[in-house]
Structure formats: structure tokens, C-alpha cells
Amino acid sequence: MKLWGGRFEKATDAAVDDFHSSIHFDWKLYEEDIHGSMAHARMLAKQGIITDAEGEAIVKGLEGILQDIAAGKVEFSLAAEDIHMNVETLLIGRIGEAGKKLHTGRSRNDQVALDVRLYTKSAIDEITGDLVTLENLLLKLAEEHLDTMMPGYTHLQKAQPITLAHHLMAYFQMFRRDLGRLSDCKVRTDEMPLGAGALAGTTYDLDREYVARQLGFARVTENSLDSVSDRDFVIEFLSAASLIMMHLSRFCEELVLWSTQEFSFVTMDDGYATGSSIMPQKKNPDVAELIRGKSGRVFGHLMGLLTTMKGLPLAYNKDMQEDKEPLFDAHSNLHKCLTTFTGMLATITFRKDVMHRGALGGFANATDFADYLVRKGIPFRDAHEITGKAVLYCIKHEKSLLDLSAEELKDFSPLIGEDLYGAISLETCVNERKVYGGPAKVQVEQAIVNGRAFMAKLS
Structure with missing residues (x-):
């Protein structure tokens, strides 16, 4: 008979057992569940709700179950439904009557809320570590490419010259914001819900703060109804994960483009590329493409859980069992994408010569041509028109502005002198943009210093 079966006169239908059970995925919470149960048992003994001997027997029994599950010696039962009931059933089988007292003052509702919070905190820490590794790599690559010229784009059309360092530091800022979002998410996840019971707390004299301290939580939850019905922290994690995946996807899209023969800005390392089963010449950026593709998977988990939660009345509803698979899958895929992407980026060869040639083409220095005219006293709108005409002339005669x-230059304005050539060289175009946050070498160097200072605060 099921541990909750006293009120029932017949067994659950076999199809319902299979449909209802979550053990095939929530077994992943076994460590969180057992650690939470140990803390609960110690608190029950401390409060005199169970005896010290019973508390010690429960904790010792749970330690043995934890070791056996980790060693692969435990076969979970579908009939026991979930990880919580599986652990409790195993415990009762091992230590007898004392095991039946573990659930005193507790519901599966606040128990699962605790487990999911513990898991999410751990997931946040792991993804934070992955991002820190990637951020440090971006800083290293930026330092190496302070003088690597490349074209900057808008609408995928060459716009203005920048450096590869400046481009890489743009992604540093994206992932820096992601680190901030994860940190914020952890603040709201770091609340201990055990003691909320099914929805209305308990009449037992529980010491919730004691349990929170044992499990490393910053505080306890404030409302028992909200404690068991809240999954905002999971949705928030999925939202942060989706933004990280979006940033990875954008980066991967550029690397896919840059690895084409048409761009030839980068060469993928053989260890992070694949070949074709029919075309022997192919070297495909499959790793970057797959990371780009997995972004949709993580986005789907976010939308799925938002949809699941949107119509639920207080407090707990069985619908909320659907929170775990999206959380587990998003966490796993995000971790794999970050670690694989970092390895790929660390081994890429950036073709500086091709990037430099790319920056010279496409009239990326046209804005600087117009700015030169402005400094000669021509209103910007007129300078814009003059420059446009010069560009059109160059297109027709297959020339660059330089x-x-x-x-020829005098035909566009008598104010143009030979000092124009220096004013629109790549180096000048980049390094004269000294505004804070701009691509000038002095500013990118400062951005790297700022980035290292930010990373130092995280350690």
C-alpha cells in the first residue's frame, strides 16, 4: 500500500501509476532530498518532537541510502511515485518504526519546494562558474587582439572599422549582464520553504531557521501559501538561461559566418568541426550551429513553464510537477553549451590579415570622411551629401576613398586637402574614437582593466 493510501479502498490503476509517477526524472533530486531530510530530522530531535536516538537512526539511515544511490545500488520503485516517497520507503525498510517519524511536520509540498530550491542554487553556481571561465577567456583574447582591425557591421553591411578586441568585449558585456541576472536570481532562490507544510504550516514547534542554517539558506520564506506554490525562481533561472543562450547563439551565428570562404575571418579548430559524409572538402562549424540550435530548446522550456503556471490557484497543484524536466534539461544543455563554446573559442584561429583587408573595403571610413569635412567648417548634413557622392564615384570607378x-577629391570640395588621407586611415578611424566605451585602443584597454576588476570581485 502507498504511504498515503489509508483513505483509499482500491489500488491506483496501473496506467495512472505510470502517468502520475515522477521518479523517472526527479530521482536527480536525491542528494537534495536526502540532505533536506537529514536537516529536518536533526531539527525534530533538537525540538524534542522525536527522540535523539530516533533522529540519529534516521540520519544514519539516510546517509547509507545516499551512499547506495550514488554507488548505483538502489533501484527506484515506480509505485513509490517520486524521489521523496522512494527515499522514505527505503528508510522505513532499513530502520523500521523510526523511519515513519521522518515526515512529522512536513509535506511533500514543502519538501519538493526545498529540493528544487537547493537544485536551482547549485545550478546557478555551476553556470556562474562556466560564465566566469568564458569571461576570462574573452579578456585574454581581447588583450591579444588590441591591434587587430576588422569591419564593424550594421544590417550585415560594413559600417565602420573597429578592432577584434572591441568586438569581443561587446560579448564580455553581454555575459557580464548574465552574471548579474544569475546573482539576482540566487538572492530570490536562497529562501528555505520547509515548515510551510502542505499550505498552512504545522502545529509542531519547528525551528525553521535552524534548518535553513544547516542547508546554507540565507533566510526562510515568509508565507506558507507562497512557499509551496512559488516557482518564480525556476522561471527566473530559465529566463536567465534563455538570455545566456541567446547571447551564445548570436556569437555562434557570427562564427558560422566568419568561417565561410566568403568571410574567411576565422578558421575553426579540427577538434570543433565536422566533415561531410559525401563531400570530402567540407569542414562544417557544427558545434557552433548546434549551440545556436539549442537556444530554441531552452526558450521553449521558459515558455512551457510560464504557460503551466499562468492559471494555477493557490496553493500547490499537480501541474507543478512539470517544473523539473524543463529545469533539469535547460541546466544540463546550458552547461554543455557554455563549456563546449569556451573550448571552441579558445582554439579558433583569427585571420588578422583577412580581417584587416575587410576593414579597408566597403567604405567603412566614410563617416570619418564626413567628420573631416565637418572639422573644415561644413555642416554635417552637407558633409554627408558630399561624402555620399564621393562614395558613389568610387563605386562607379571601382576605387576606395583612399x-x-x-x-579627384577637390572636385567634391575645395576644402579637402592631403591631410584627408591620414584622417581616414584605419588606425585613425579607430583610435580617434576615444569616447568612453568606444573602439579606440586606449578605451578598449581601459575596458579590459574594468573587466578584470569586475572579475576579481567575483572570486
């Missing part, structure tokens, strides 16, 4: 002779 290819124009002094005589």
Missing part, C-alpha cells in the same frame, strides 16, 4: 587622387 585611392582617390588629390585632384
